[in-house]
Amino acid sequence: MAIDPRRHRIVAAQTYPLLFATLSGAHLYGFPSPDSDFDLRGAHVLPLDAVVGLDVRDETVQQSMIVPPHDESEGRARHSVRAEHGIQAGGAQGPDAPYQSGALEMDIVSHDVRKFFGLLLKKNGYVLEQLFSPLIVHTTPEHEELKEICCPKRFDTSPNPPPERGGEGMRNGIVTKHHSRHYFGFTETQWKLFLKGEPETVAAVWDRQTDGADTAPLQSKYVRRVKPLLYVYRVLLAGIHLMRTGEVHANLVTLNEESCLPYLADLVARKLAGPEKSKLEDADLAFHESEYQRLRGELQAAHEASQLPELPSEETRAALNDLIVRVRLRNRA
Numbered sequence: 001m002a003i004d005p006r007r008h009r010i011v012a013a014q015t016y017p018l019l020f021a022t023l024s025g026a027h028l029y030g031f032p033s034p035d036s037d038f039d040l041r042g043a044h045v046l047p048l049d050a051v052v053g054l055d056v057r058d059e060t061v062q063q064s065m066i067v068p069p070h071d072e073s074e075g076r077a078r079h080s081v082r083a084e085h086g087i088q089a090g091g092a093q094g095p096d097a098p099y100q101s102g103a104l105e106m107d108i109v110s111h112d113v114r115k116f117f118g119l120l121l122k123k124n125g126y127v128l129e130q131l132f133s134p135l136i137v138h139t140t141p142e143h144e145e146l147k148e149i150c151c152p153k154r155f156d157t158s159p160n161p162p163p164e165r166g167g168e169g170m171r172n173g174i175v176t177k178h179h180s181r182h183y184f185g186f187t188e189t190q191w192k193l194f195l196k197g198e199p200e201t202v203a204a205v206w207d208r209q210t211d212g213a214d215t216a217p218l219q220s221k222y223v224r225r226v227k228p229l230l231y232v233y234r235v236l237l238a239g240i241h242l243m244r245t246g247e248v249h250a251n252l253v254t255l256n257e258e259s260c261l262p263y264l265a266d267l268v269a270r271k272l273a274g275p276e277k278s279k280l281e282d283a284d285l286a287f288h289e290s291e292y293q294r295l296r297g298e299l300q301a302a303h304e305a306s307q308l309p310e311l312p313s314e315e316t317r318a319a320l321n322d323l324i325v326r327v328r329l330r331n332r333a
Contacts, residue, residue: 006067006104007038011138013063016044017331019113020143023135029234030253031268040108040137041130043116048332051114059115064107113327117320120150120174121312125182128175129238132248142327149319150174152246152308172313174320175246180303183239184296190231191292197222226271226278229288233264236295243302261291 011021025039026032050057111119111127119127131147152173200223230252237255242248249255256264271278280288 007040007106007137009067010040010063010065010106010108013065014044014108014110015061016046016058016110016112018110018138019043019045019116019140019146019327020131020136021108021110021138022130022133023137024130024133028129028133028135028250029230030251031230031271033272033274038104038106040106041127041133042108042110042138043113044110045327045331046112048328051112051328056112059112060109062107062109064105067104067106069102069104113324117324121317121320123176123179123182125179125186125239128179128248129250133250142323145323146320149316149323172309172316173246174312174316175242175248175308176311177243177303177306177308178310179308180239180243180299180306183235183242183299187232187235187239187292187296190228190235194224194228194232194288197224224280224282224285225275226267226280229280230264230267230271232292233261233267233295236292236299239299240295240302243299243306243308246308263291 011018019042021040021042022028023038024041026036027038044061046056046058116127120131128150131150150173152175200221234250234252234255237252237259238248238250241255241258252264253268
């Protein structure tokens with residue numbers, strides 16, 4: 001995959017060495033718009049003197065950068081540090097395209113390795129998808145080692161698994177059957193956002209004689225759009241696939257090759273076509289609510305049938321701890 005070299009600018013600008021940085025957001029999910037920002041996520045390694053005291057600084061670091069087209073400068077950067085423990089997320093130009101014609105808007109959010117590994121152990125689906133994102137901007141041997149530690153043995157409890165992925169049990173990794181809670185929670189949030197809609201400013205109905213105005217006043221109405229609905233379907237299909245196979249896949253288009261939902265291609269096309277085409281009529285609501293409930297049922301069934309472990313093994317935790325110690329000692333100052 002060809003990567004626009006300007007994306008490496010934000011990696012080079014980081015204060016602390018990165019264990020890895022990958023693309024997340026719409027590019028990872030398979031439906032980026034032409035104006036979509038590039039969301040980089042990763043893990044960094046704080047020096048030893050930053051973590052041995054009472055106060056640990058820079059556990060989470062965020063930076064945004066705009067690199068003009070064909071500009072050799074370092075771009076305009078805005079930097080902030082966030083110490084909170086959660087992760088706040090937000091014809092397409094695909095992530096495999098070598099260049100974007102206009103200015104490149106990027107942001108990166110990275111966690112120190114101790115915090116990142118802790119989020120992995122807490123069944124956080126966001127960091128799991130970031131770790132296994134195939135859209136790699138920066139990697140290290142330790143990144144590959146981390147994926148190996150976290151990856152369970154391949155298996156498949158879907159109705160028709162390929163011959164090499166039968167339901168034969170697995171060694172323990174970081175993925176557990178309780179990761180389904182993340183996907184249930186995230187899809188519920190996205191469904192509520194979809195139902196609420198977003199405000200759109202329109203001209204109000206008016207009468208010049210009655211209202212005594214030369215122009216129609218503006219008012220806001222709420223419209224439902226495709227984007228949050230795509231997030232609903234992406235999260236549900238990703239969760240079902242994870243429970244059945246133990247594999248982390250976040251791309252909606254790829255996931256739908258297995259699920260074969262005929263309406264998803266049209267929804268993706270409408271999202272990419274721009275704001276006007278991305279509106280959904282009230283008449284579509286009943287159908288999508290029925291599909292939402294059906295797929296939630298599939299996720300629940302996949303959770304109950306999953307051969308994934310209840311918890312990561314002590315061997316997995318020990319391997320993560322050993323990796324943290326080694327990368328930390330290598331970066332003492």
